[in-house]
Amino acid sequence: MALKAAIIPVTAFEQNCCLVWDDAARRATVIDPGGDVPRILAAVEAQGLTVEQILLTHGHIDHAGGAEELRERTGAPVIGPHRADAMLLANLERQGAAYGLDGARNLVPDRWLEEGEEVMIGGETFQVLHCPGHSPGSVVFVSTALRVAFVGDVLFRGSIGRTDFPYGDHDALIGAIVMKLLPLGDDIAFVCGHGPGSDFGTERRTNPFLPR
Ligand SMILES: [Zn+2]
């Protein structure tokens, strides 16, 4: 498999910014550049990569706060999340001020994503799933061929996304996890926005926040 990936924790929230690239083409996707853009660019440079796109799972500051700066410094387009997070992206500077994070900038992506669309990550095709609840416009990127997903803050190892933020919706979040993610198969491994990853089967069996 030509796809390679590195996780770069960014911001005080230790958000798992993902650098994913095609090892032959040396072209990279950055998923969720929440901040610390110089550190992300250092990782890009260390691998000798060219950033060809910036993907966002949702519009929270720790995931999207550095996207405008990274777009400016690389020329790469920002793709996603779903349009329902537009108001969060338009308020990144205010979110940054509220959480004491410097440098966040408001953002309008080059392209919104919809349920059922596809994106190329590291030379592989990933499906886009719209999974609202943690935020209205949260999306998940999943490759059923590689059996891997990038889930943002929808699902965690032993936990689920917070829904006590403005626009949070607990029932919608549980519904998205149970109806859209878990049926894809127990063997799908995932990278989440914070902390260690897991797989759908482990979470289906042991996650205390999910109905069974
Ligand atoms: Zn979030």
Ligand SMILES: [Zn+2]
């Ligand atoms: Zn987060």
